[in-house]
Amino acid sequence: MATLLRLATAGSVDDGKSTLVGRLLYDSKSVLADQMEAVERVSTDRGLGTADLALLTDGLRSEREQGITIDVAYRYFATPKRSFILADCPGHVQYTRNTVTGASTADCVVLLVDVRHGLQEQTQRHLAVASLLRVPHVVVVVNKIDLVDFDEETYERVSAAVLESARSLGLYDVATIPVSALEGDNVVERSSRTPWYDGQSLLEHLEKLSPIGEPHSEPLRFPVQLVIRPQQAAGDEFRDYRGYAGQVASGLVRVGDPITVQPSGRTSTVVGIDTADGPLDAAFAPQSVTLRLADDIDISRGDLIVTSRSVPPVTQDIDGTIAWLAERPLVPGAKVLLKHGTKTVQAMVKAISGKLDLDDARLLPAESLALNDIGHVNLRLASPIPAEEYLHSRSTGAFLLIDPQEGSTLAAGMVGDALLDTKAAVEAVAEATVLA
Template identity: 65%
Template structure:
């Protein structure tokens, strides 16, 4: 069975992200005939000689009319080697929030750089987001290589520039591939137009990257989504009333007989059964959605966390976190917001703004507020303790959202105890 790779694309405006995604889908034969016919028809109506493959991902009417991508477009495709979930993120700076969304669960980020323009501010910003979200693999697609006469020197120089920034940000390895999304050079098949490049095509590389973000290898955690208690239901010969706790395993695995602890109460019990619909399981693994039954009649509610008793979670009233601020109005100390962690939502207050990431120096600098698309360090105090883990230990257990209490809008994605891109544990992030 092929493995799954969660993939995100990012880059600056007009770098060709949607065209690259369309080329991947087209050349890997992942496009239905009627879809391709529709794209070709629209392309002819626009006076184009060839199909505009960007239309395969730019599905919203508004973005087609403006000629830009304004939302994260998700696509699913598969090859003989692997299955892919692909998030095509927008390039405009005001939509950096969408890049955060696309990168949050990605195993790999394909960052497009226009061979003619080189490194731009958005290149640095997207690399910073990749480092912040701990995306395991970064692939630099040097696009429009055909417009610089397939120059090896341009490719090598640009790839070295981006790799240098990636290294500063703490990204250990960044692969680089010269591509032309428009004509297909090195996207799915290796191109004879770049004889100096002896590496894999983009798709070949993506097929071989290890998907090492598997949450199965982490400790067992399951936020409770709903308590299932059909009154009077008989699920056993003894006619014992059924009571189960349903949710999706955020990480790890659990089996019948395991001892677990319920947060925030701290009550312990043993797993009596695991149900997947009408099927009973002996073992469940992330990211399965199941219903867990316990041997004891403990008080469990939506928002609680069922975790391994062998590795419980520390409840925390206050955390320091790196946050990508996505709100139109600046974030200032004293702001009262909602925090959503797992399936639990509580009131919270921003105690302090502890620094903002400077995209030129790639260091945290003192700041009194965070503006739209800023990445900074904040200290947040919760109205009730939450089982927040270190983001470096668990991408799921260490992440939380800051939400507008009035209209429910997501204002920030935050990572508890995370280091700034390129920051080391012993460094002073705001020192000169």
């Protein structure tokens, strides 16, 4: 069975993200005939001589009018070797928040760079997001190579600058590919116009990325979304039914497994796993199931069921790295809601330790965080949550900050000193290089 890879595209405005995605869909024969007819019709109405493949992803009318992508457009396609879920993220700096959303669940970020412009501030910002979100793979597409006559020296210069920036942010699994998304060079098939490039095409590279890991390779983490207890019994079978419904965030659960409920710390054993299609002997991420336990213990929405072999710590103080997504700045003392899994608690910003300087990946002192800033904060929670560092668990290490009055999302956050970890990793590599 073909493995699934989650992709997110990113880059500066007009670097050709939507065209690249359209080219991938078209050249991999993942576009329906009626979709292509609609694209050709709109392209003709615009006076274009050929079909504008960017329209395959720029589905919003406002995007078509402005000629830019302002929302995350999700597309699904497959090849004989692999299935893909692709998130085409916006490029303009004011929409970095959307890029955070698109990259948060990605296994690979495809970052576009215009070969004529080279490394831009927004390129560094997207690399920083990929690093902080611990995205396993990054592919840098050096696009529009046709506009510099497929010049090897120009490509190598841009590639070296991007790779140096990536290393400064702690990214090492990074590949660069010279591409013309408009004409299809090195997108699906290798191009004869870049004889000096001996690597794979973009699609070949994506198909051969190492698997991210089995869904049950991490410890069980099961956020309880709903407690199911029928009010009117349909028969003796359901008279004492009590189940805990949710989606397995990570790991594997079997009937008979010992579990612990956090933050209470109470223990029990799984006696049943129910689904709409019938009972299961085992379930793994990302299946949605209902668990039944041997003991009648107090469990409610927001609690976390975990394997007793690996119990996350419970805390009311969070040190975290956040991408600030709101128009108004964040200042110490601000009161927010923190959403962690299915649990939402009140929180206060105790301090802002600093923000990331994208030029040299340093953490600078800061008294506030503005729109699109990436910074380190200290939070005090009104009630405890089972939080793990994002470095070790993407499912229980992520959180959102929410406006308590409006209900809007203020920030995407990661538990732990991600900025400090990145800096330490960079310094360690630099020291090892000097010693070598």
